[in-house]
Amino acid sequence: MVTDSYSTLNTITEIPKPIESPKIEESIVDNAGAEIIPEFQSYNTQINDLKKEFDQKEDNLIGLINKRFNPEELTYDMFISVIKNCRKLFDHQANSALIIIHLAPEYSERLDESVKDKISTLEGIIKEMNNLIEEFIIHDGSDEQSKEDLNELFSNMDSLINSVKDYK
DSSP states (O other): OOOOTTOOOOOOOOOOOOOOOOOHHHHHHHOTTSOOOHHHHHHHHHHHHHHHHHHHHHHHHHHHHHHHSOTTSHHHHHHHHHHHHHHHHHHHHHHHHHHHHHHOSSOOHHHHHHHHHHHHHHHHHHHHHHHHHHHHHHOOSOSHHHHHHHHHHHHHHHHHHHHHHHHO
16 A cells, blocks of 8 residues: 555645835835935935925915915816826926936946936926916916916926926
């Protein structure tokens, strides 16, 4: 008689959980202490400064929109939606640049140019927000020219957003 040593069945009572890898964007951006090659260190600081500046401009702009428009107005929704789109684009570009900076094993011109392009986009978004803030401050919204100027600025912001989306 032959006995099979494998004939005893062990039942599995607990299924091991799969190991989840962290999302790159979250882990890189939150990892402020990571080694960054010296050539990219100044970009890291510049991006963090631009993020702070954007946050301040966004708060100011939302405050101005809230003072000027009733939240139930269609115009209010249109302006807020453009600001939200700017936020999404800004965050995406900033995170992409930070990922490059934190993952770059060594300096390369190609990576350097990519980071510079993303920083340029961040600065462009902030510049458009500045223009819009100035327009809200200068005009009280009572004249037709003021409305046209605001619509043109929002159109410029939409164009900027769409041009970057097309580039992705």
